[in-house]
Amino acid sequence: MRHQKVISDHITSIGYEPTDRTLEVKFANGSVYQYRGVSETTHKQFLASPSHGQFFHHEIKPNFDAERMK
Numbered sequence: 001m002r003h004q005k006v007i008s009d010h011i012t013s014i015g016y017e018p019t020d021r022t023l024e025v026k027f028a029n030g031s032v033y034q035y036r037g038v039s040e041t042t043h044k045q046f047l048a049s050p051s052h053g054q055f056f057h058h059e060i061k062p063n064f065d066a067e068r069m070k
Contacts, residue, residue: 008052016043024069025056035064 001024003013008028015024016038023038023046042059049055 004047006047006052011052011056014043014046014052016040023060023064025060030070031068032070033066033068035060035066038064 001015001017001022003015003024003026005013010028011025012028013026015026016022017024018040021037021039023035023043024032025035026032038060046052046055046060
């Protein structure tokens, strides 16, 4: 899965696989989580957000189940 680096204190990069609607988030502490069922629109909004951390905590974390990958 290709990732785009982002400027954030806690998130280093964001990846997305449109085929199965999986969002992958790499955090500064080295952990990687996947969130399934995320729309492409939500992914684009996440990338465009002026605060990736705030978007993550308000739109991703409470609305999608997480699976730790690393």
